[in-house]
Amino acid sequence: QSVLTQPPSVSGAPGQRVTISCTGSSSNIGAGYDVHWYQQLPGTAPKLLIYDNTNRPSGVPDRFSGSKSGTLASLAISGLQAEDEADYYCQSSDSSLRSRVFGGGTKLTVL
């Protein structure tokens, strides 16, 4: 059971927009800790996609965006492309655990 809760899977057709939620609690996201998102393509290491809730590292397309409100963070992917098919993980920090925590991951399928 992950500290941060993500839907196991989402799907969308090419060109569509999908969102992935990441639900935390008052000891992590709700405590003000930043949320980061990672993309993991099949058979590869994770890659930082969004950091500090809303920021994109250089090279990440602006089709990817992040938001945070209260105990909920979200990753939105617009203009879906086949190459976006991957696992997506949210990550934050937790004051009770005194550690970084990950969501359980969401598998994105492009139909």
Next chain:
Amino acid sequence: EVQLLESGGGLVQPGGSLRLSCAASGFIFSSYAMSWVRQAPGKGLEWVSAITASGGTTNHADSVKGRFTISRDNSRNTLFLQMNSLTAEDTAVYYCAKVMDTSGGYRPFGDWGQGTLVTVSS
């Protein structure tokens, strides 16, 4: 270009020990906090251990506390993870991860190694 190259994984019996290494290059290793993150087969990511840039402070997940020890040698640009009393639940790909900047606190992981597989089985 940042490069993180893990080594030391392999097959080990339950109760055994293993030492992972992560050779870093392409950045000033002694300036960045580092972590180990693992991923069990078919499962999600789990943060394991972290160490500050100087090596003076370490932190471990409850699941490995007392069994795993993270350390670093800044003169050799190398990160280590000593794993003792291994169980089947420790079977995973272990990634070495570098924080994205030196601003302190719980910074995100901007760079990852390719991972090394640890299999605990008799």
